[in-house]
Amino acid sequence: MEKTEAIIIRQVDFSETSRVVTFYTHEFGKVPLLAKGAKRLKGPFESGLDLLSVCDIVFIRKSSGSLGILTESRLKKRFQNTHQELIRLYGGYYLAELLDGLNEEFDPHPGLYKAALQALVRLDDEASLPRLAIILFELALLREIGHLPNFETCLKCERSTQEGAPFAYWVSQGGLLCRRCQTRDYENNRIGLEAVRWLRQLSEPEAIEPERLDEKVLREMNNVTTSAVSYDLGRRPKTLRYLQTLSR
Ligand SMILES: [Zn+2]
The missing domain is CATH 1.20.1440.120 (Recombination protein O, C-terminal domain)
Structure with a gap:
Protein backbone atom coordinates (compact mmCIF):
# COMPACT_ATOMS: atom_id res chain seq x y z
CA MET A 1 0.00 0.00 0.00
CA GLU A 2 1.24 3.47 -0.89
CA LYS A 3 -0.18 6.84 0.11
CA THR A 4 0.33 10.21 -1.52
CA GLU A 5 -1.21 13.44 -2.72
CA ALA A 6 -1.89 13.55 -6.45
CA ILE A 7 -3.34 15.48 -9.37
CA ILE A 8 -5.50 13.62 -11.91
CA ILE A 9 -3.94 14.14 -15.33
CA ARG A 10 -5.63 11.53 -17.52
CA GLN A 11 -8.64 9.22 -17.63
CA VAL A 12 -9.22 6.30 -19.98
CA ASP A 13 -12.13 3.85 -19.94
CA PHE A 14 -10.99 0.33 -19.13
CA SER A 15 -14.23 -1.66 -19.01
CA GLU A 16 -17.97 -1.16 -18.53
CA THR A 17 -17.41 -0.10 -14.95
CA SER A 18 -13.73 0.68 -14.53
CA ARG A 19 -11.28 3.29 -15.57
CA VAL A 20 -7.54 3.76 -15.73
CA VAL A 21 -6.74 7.03 -14.02
CA THR A 22 -3.29 8.55 -14.39
CA PHE A 23 -2.14 10.57 -11.41
CA TYR A 24 0.78 12.92 -11.09
CA THR A 25 1.79 12.27 -7.51
CA HIS A 26 3.92 14.16 -5.05
CA GLU A 27 5.98 11.16 -4.01
CA PHE A 28 6.11 8.82 -6.99
CA GLY A 29 5.76 11.03 -10.06
CA LYS A 30 3.41 9.73 -12.74
CA VAL A 31 1.35 6.70 -11.71
CA PRO A 32 -1.45 5.10 -13.78
CA LEU A 33 -3.92 3.13 -11.64
CA LEU A 34 -6.92 0.94 -12.20
CA ALA A 35 -9.97 2.47 -10.53
CA LYS A 36 -12.44 -0.40 -10.26
CA GLY A 37 -16.06 0.64 -10.30
CA ALA A 38 -15.17 4.26 -11.03
CA LYS A 39 -17.80 4.50 -13.77
CA ARG A 40 -20.61 3.24 -11.58
CA LEU A 41 -23.00 5.92 -10.36
CA LYS A 42 -22.57 4.91 -6.74
CA GLY A 43 -19.02 3.69 -7.10
CA PRO A 44 -16.33 3.46 -4.44
CA PHE A 45 -14.88 6.87 -5.31
CA GLU A 46 -17.80 9.06 -4.41
CA SER A 47 -15.91 12.32 -4.40
CA GLY A 48 -15.39 11.74 -8.09
CA LEU A 49 -12.26 11.42 -10.12
CA ASP A 50 -12.28 14.51 -12.29
CA LEU A 51 -9.45 15.71 -14.46
CA LEU A 52 -7.18 18.15 -12.56
CA SER A 53 -8.69 17.37 -9.16
CA VAL A 54 -6.22 17.11 -6.29
CA CYS A 55 -6.76 14.02 -4.10
CA ASP A 56 -5.19 12.06 -1.29
CA ILE A 57 -4.90 8.57 -2.68
CA VAL A 58 -4.04 5.08 -1.47
CA PHE A 59 -3.00 2.43 -3.95
CA ILE A 60 -1.56 -1.03 -4.26
CA ARG A 61 1.67 -1.00 -6.18
CA LYS A 62 2.22 -3.99 -8.46
CA SER A 63 5.47 -5.47 -9.67
CA SER A 64 6.95 -3.93 -12.79
CA GLY A 65 4.78 -3.95 -15.85
CA SER A 66 1.37 -4.48 -14.29
CA LEU A 67 -1.10 -1.81 -13.38
CA GLY A 68 -1.47 -0.78 -9.75
CA ILE A 69 -4.89 -0.55 -8.13
CA LEU A 70 -6.47 2.53 -6.62
CA THR A 71 -8.12 1.67 -3.32
CA GLU A 72 -8.94 5.11 -1.89
CA SER A 73 -9.26 8.64 -3.18
CA ARG A 74 -10.24 11.62 -1.08
CA LEU A 75 -10.87 14.89 -2.85
CA LYS A 76 -8.82 17.82 -1.52
CA LYS A 77 -9.40 20.45 -4.14
CA ARG A 78 -11.30 20.63 -7.35
CA PHE A 79 -10.25 23.08 -10.01
CA GLN A 80 -13.62 23.80 -11.45
CA ASN A 81 -12.67 26.51 -13.83
CA THR A 82 -16.08 28.03 -13.66
CA HIS A 83 -14.80 31.37 -14.88
CA GLN A 84 -15.49 32.89 -18.25
CA GLU A 85 -12.01 32.65 -19.64
ZN1 LIG B 1 26.51 34.88 -31.21
Whole structure:
Protein backbone atom coordinates (compact mmCIF):
# COMPACT_ATOMS: atom_id res chain seq x y z
CA MET A 1 0.00 0.00 0.00
CA GLU A 2 1.24 3.47 -0.89
CA LYS A 3 -0.18 6.84 0.11
CA THR A 4 0.33 10.21 -1.52
CA GLU A 5 -1.21 13.44 -2.72
CA ALA A 6 -1.89 13.55 -6.45
CA ILE A 7 -3.34 15.48 -9.37
CA ILE A 8 -5.50 13.62 -11.91
CA ILE A 9 -3.94 14.14 -15.33
CA ARG A 10 -5.63 11.53 -17.52
CA GLN A 11 -8.64 9.22 -17.63
CA VAL A 12 -9.22 6.30 -19.98
CA ASP A 13 -12.13 3.85 -19.94
CA PHE A 14 -10.99 0.33 -19.13
CA SER A 15 -14.23 -1.66 -19.01
CA GLU A 16 -17.97 -1.16 -18.53
CA THR A 17 -17.41 -0.10 -14.95
CA SER A 18 -13.73 0.68 -14.53
CA ARG A 19 -11.28 3.29 -15.57
CA VAL A 20 -7.54 3.76 -15.73
CA VAL A 21 -6.74 7.03 -14.02
CA THR A 22 -3.29 8.55 -14.39
CA PHE A 23 -2.14 10.57 -11.41
CA TYR A 24 0.78 12.92 -11.09
CA THR A 25 1.79 12.27 -7.51
CA HIS A 26 3.92 14.16 -5.05
CA GLU A 27 5.98 11.16 -4.01
CA PHE A 28 6.11 8.82 -6.99
CA GLY A 29 5.76 11.03 -10.06
CA LYS A 30 3.41 9.73 -12.74
CA VAL A 31 1.35 6.70 -11.71
CA PRO A 32 -1.45 5.10 -13.78
CA LEU A 33 -3.92 3.13 -11.64
CA LEU A 34 -6.92 0.94 -12.20
CA ALA A 35 -9.97 2.47 -10.53
CA LYS A 36 -12.44 -0.40 -10.26
CA GLY A 37 -16.06 0.64 -10.30
CA ALA A 38 -15.17 4.26 -11.03
CA LYS A 39 -17.80 4.50 -13.77
CA ARG A 40 -20.61 3.24 -11.58
CA LEU A 41 -23.00 5.92 -10.36
CA LYS A 42 -22.57 4.91 -6.74
CA GLY A 43 -19.02 3.69 -7.10
CA PRO A 44 -16.33 3.46 -4.44
CA PHE A 45 -14.88 6.87 -5.31
CA GLU A 46 -17.80 9.06 -4.41
CA SER A 47 -15.91 12.32 -4.40
CA GLY A 48 -15.39 11.74 -8.09
CA LEU A 49 -12.26 11.42 -10.12
CA ASP A 50 -12.28 14.51 -12.29
CA LEU A 51 -9.45 15.71 -14.46
CA LEU A 52 -7.18 18.15 -12.56
CA SER A 53 -8.69 17.37 -9.16
CA VAL A 54 -6.22 17.11 -6.29
CA CYS A 55 -6.76 14.02 -4.10
CA ASP A 56 -5.19 12.06 -1.29
CA ILE A 57 -4.90 8.57 -2.68
CA VAL A 58 -4.04 5.08 -1.47
CA PHE A 59 -3.00 2.43 -3.95
CA ILE A 60 -1.56 -1.03 -4.26
CA ARG A 61 1.67 -1.00 -6.18
CA LYS A 62 2.22 -3.99 -8.46
CA SER A 63 5.47 -5.47 -9.67
CA SER A 64 6.95 -3.93 -12.79
CA GLY A 65 4.78 -3.95 -15.85
CA SER A 66 1.37 -4.48 -14.29
CA LEU A 67 -1.10 -1.81 -13.38
CA GLY A 68 -1.47 -0.78 -9.75
CA ILE A 69 -4.89 -0.55 -8.13
CA LEU A 70 -6.47 2.53 -6.62
CA THR A 71 -8.12 1.67 -3.32
CA GLU A 72 -8.94 5.11 -1.89
CA SER A 73 -9.26 8.64 -3.18
CA ARG A 74 -10.24 11.62 -1.08
CA LEU A 75 -10.87 14.89 -2.85
CA LYS A 76 -8.82 17.82 -1.52
CA LYS A 77 -9.40 20.45 -4.14
CA ARG A 78 -11.30 20.63 -7.35
CA PHE A 79 -10.25 23.08 -10.01
CA GLN A 80 -13.62 23.80 -11.45
CA ASN A 81 -12.67 26.51 -13.83
CA THR A 82 -16.08 28.03 -13.66
CA HIS A 83 -14.80 31.37 -14.88
CA GLN A 84 -15.49 32.89 -18.25
CA GLU A 85 -12.01 32.65 -19.64
CA LEU A 86 -11.57 29.37 -21.49
CA ILE A 87 -7.82 29.86 -21.57
CA ARG A 88 -7.74 29.03 -17.86
CA LEU A 89 -9.50 25.73 -18.47
CA TYR A 90 -7.41 24.73 -21.48
CA GLY A 91 -4.30 25.87 -19.66
CA GLY A 92 -5.08 23.16 -17.10
CA TYR A 93 -5.58 20.54 -19.82
CA TYR A 94 -2.30 21.59 -21.42
CA LEU A 95 -0.51 21.19 -18.10
CA ALA A 96 -2.00 17.71 -17.69
CA GLU A 97 -0.95 16.70 -21.21
CA LEU A 98 2.64 17.83 -20.58
CA LEU A 99 2.87 16.09 -17.21
CA ASP A 100 1.67 12.90 -18.83
CA GLY A 101 3.81 13.16 -21.96
CA LEU A 102 7.10 14.27 -20.46
CA ASN A 103 7.36 12.03 -17.43
CA GLU A 104 8.23 8.39 -16.94
CA GLU A 105 6.21 6.36 -14.46
CA PHE A 106 7.51 6.28 -10.89
CA ASP A 107 10.06 9.03 -11.52
CA PRO A 108 9.39 11.45 -8.67
CA HIS A 109 9.92 15.21 -8.96
CA PRO A 110 8.38 16.88 -5.89
CA GLY A 111 9.47 20.26 -7.27
CA LEU A 112 7.48 19.65 -10.43
CA TYR A 113 4.46 18.55 -8.42
CA LYS A 114 4.63 21.81 -6.50
CA ALA A 115 4.97 23.83 -9.72
CA ALA A 116 1.96 22.06 -11.25
CA LEU A 117 -0.17 22.78 -8.19
CA GLN A 118 0.95 26.40 -8.19
CA ALA A 119 0.05 26.73 -11.87
CA LEU A 120 -3.45 25.34 -11.24
CA VAL A 121 -3.96 27.80 -8.39
CA ARG A 122 -2.78 30.66 -10.60
CA LEU A 123 -5.03 29.57 -13.46
CA ASP A 124 -7.94 29.49 -11.03
CA ASP A 125 -7.21 32.97 -9.73
CA GLU A 126 -8.86 35.59 -11.91
CA ALA A 127 -6.32 38.17 -10.79
CA SER A 128 -3.34 36.32 -12.20
CA LEU A 129 -2.25 36.25 -15.83
CA PRO A 130 -3.14 32.84 -17.31
CA ARG A 131 -0.46 32.95 -20.01
CA LEU A 132 2.21 33.80 -17.48
CA ALA A 133 1.03 30.90 -15.29
CA ILE A 134 1.51 28.58 -18.26
CA ILE A 135 4.98 29.93 -19.09
CA LEU A 136 6.07 29.57 -15.46
CA PHE A 137 4.91 25.97 -15.48
CA GLU A 138 6.66 25.20 -18.77
CA LEU A 139 9.92 26.63 -17.41
CA ALA A 140 9.61 24.63 -14.18
CA LEU A 141 8.92 21.47 -16.17
CA LEU A 142 11.92 22.01 -18.45
CA ARG A 143 14.11 22.70 -15.43
CA GLU A 144 12.94 19.55 -13.60
CA ILE A 145 13.49 17.23 -16.56
CA GLY A 146 16.90 18.78 -17.18
CA HIS A 147 16.06 20.45 -20.49
CA LEU A 148 15.95 24.09 -19.55
CA PRO A 149 17.26 26.13 -22.49
CA ASN A 150 20.39 28.19 -22.02
CA PHE A 151 19.29 31.82 -21.63
CA GLU A 152 22.70 33.10 -20.51
CA THR A 153 24.86 33.22 -23.62
CA CYS A 154 24.70 32.95 -27.40
CA LEU A 155 25.16 29.29 -28.31
CA LYS A 156 27.67 30.05 -31.06
CA CYS A 157 29.84 32.96 -29.93
CA GLU A 158 29.07 32.72 -26.19
CA ARG A 159 28.43 36.44 -25.90
CA SER A 160 26.22 37.29 -22.91
CA THR A 161 22.51 37.63 -23.65
CA GLN A 162 22.39 40.78 -21.55
CA GLU A 163 23.24 42.77 -24.67
CA GLY A 164 22.97 42.64 -28.43
CA ALA A 165 19.28 41.93 -29.05
CA PRO A 166 17.34 40.68 -30.90
CA PHE A 167 17.94 37.02 -30.29
CA ALA A 168 16.56 33.92 -31.92
CA TYR A 169 15.75 30.59 -30.35
CA TRP A 170 17.64 27.59 -31.73
CA VAL A 171 15.16 24.82 -31.00
CA SER A 172 17.25 21.70 -31.59
CA GLN A 173 20.18 23.04 -29.56
CA GLY A 174 18.06 24.49 -26.76
CA GLY A 175 19.44 27.98 -26.61
CA LEU A 176 19.70 31.46 -28.08
CA LEU A 177 21.59 32.95 -31.00
CA CYS A 178 22.68 36.57 -31.00
CA ARG A 179 22.01 38.77 -34.00
CA ARG A 180 25.46 38.26 -35.50
CA CYS A 181 25.19 34.48 -35.36
CA GLN A 182 21.68 34.21 -36.83
CA THR A 183 21.03 33.20 -40.40
CA ARG A 184 18.15 34.67 -42.35
CA ASP A 185 15.75 31.85 -41.42
CA TYR A 186 15.41 33.34 -37.97
CA GLU A 187 14.20 36.75 -39.10
CA ASN A 188 10.54 36.12 -38.30
CA ASN A 189 11.17 34.61 -34.93
CA ARG A 190 13.07 37.24 -33.04
CA ILE A 191 13.18 37.65 -29.28
CA GLY A 192 13.87 41.00 -27.67
CA LEU A 193 16.12 41.80 -24.73
CA GLU A 194 13.23 42.10 -22.29
CA ALA A 195 11.77 38.68 -23.09
CA VAL A 196 15.21 37.09 -22.69
CA ARG A 197 15.71 38.88 -19.39
CA TRP A 198 12.37 37.56 -18.09
CA LEU A 199 13.04 34.04 -19.35
CA ARG A 200 16.35 34.12 -17.50
CA GLN A 201 14.75 35.43 -14.33
CA LEU A 202 11.65 33.22 -14.31
CA SER A 203 13.69 30.07 -14.94
CA GLU A 204 15.02 30.31 -11.40
CA PRO A 205 13.15 28.38 -8.72
CA GLU A 206 11.06 30.70 -6.50
CA ALA A 207 11.39 33.53 -9.02
CA ILE A 208 9.49 36.71 -8.31
CA GLU A 209 6.96 37.07 -11.06
CA PRO A 210 5.94 40.35 -12.66
CA GLU A 211 2.43 41.68 -12.11
CA ARG A 212 2.04 42.54 -15.73
CA LEU A 213 3.93 41.94 -18.92
CA ASP A 214 3.80 43.55 -22.29
CA GLU A 215 1.84 41.52 -24.89
CA LYS A 216 4.88 41.36 -27.18
CA VAL A 217 7.12 40.08 -24.39
CA LEU A 218 4.58 37.41 -23.40
CA ARG A 219 4.30 36.25 -27.01
CA GLU A 220 8.06 36.06 -27.48
CA MET A 221 8.54 34.13 -24.25
CA ASN A 222 5.68 31.85 -25.15
CA ASN A 223 7.24 31.04 -28.54
CA VAL A 224 10.41 29.88 -26.83
CA THR A 225 8.77 27.78 -24.09
CA THR A 226 6.25 26.04 -26.35
CA SER A 227 8.96 25.29 -28.95
CA ALA A 228 11.19 23.80 -26.25
CA VAL A 229 8.37 21.70 -24.79
CA SER A 230 7.16 20.49 -28.22
CA TYR A 231 10.70 19.52 -29.17
CA ASP A 232 11.05 17.41 -26.03
CA LEU A 233 7.67 15.83 -26.56
CA GLY A 234 8.48 15.04 -30.18
CA ARG A 235 5.25 16.66 -31.37
CA ARG A 236 3.02 19.68 -30.84
CA PRO A 237 0.87 19.14 -27.74
CA LYS A 238 -2.76 18.54 -28.79
CA THR A 239 -4.15 21.16 -26.43
CA LEU A 240 -1.74 23.80 -27.70
CA ARG A 241 -3.90 24.54 -30.71
CA TYR A 242 -6.84 25.57 -28.49
CA LEU A 243 -4.60 27.56 -26.22
CA GLN A 244 -3.10 29.48 -29.10
CA THR A 245 -6.49 30.27 -30.59
CA LEU A 246 -7.64 31.53 -27.20
CA SER A 247 -4.52 33.61 -26.66
CA ARG A 248 -5.08 35.60 -29.81
ZN1 LIG B 1 26.51 34.88 -31.21
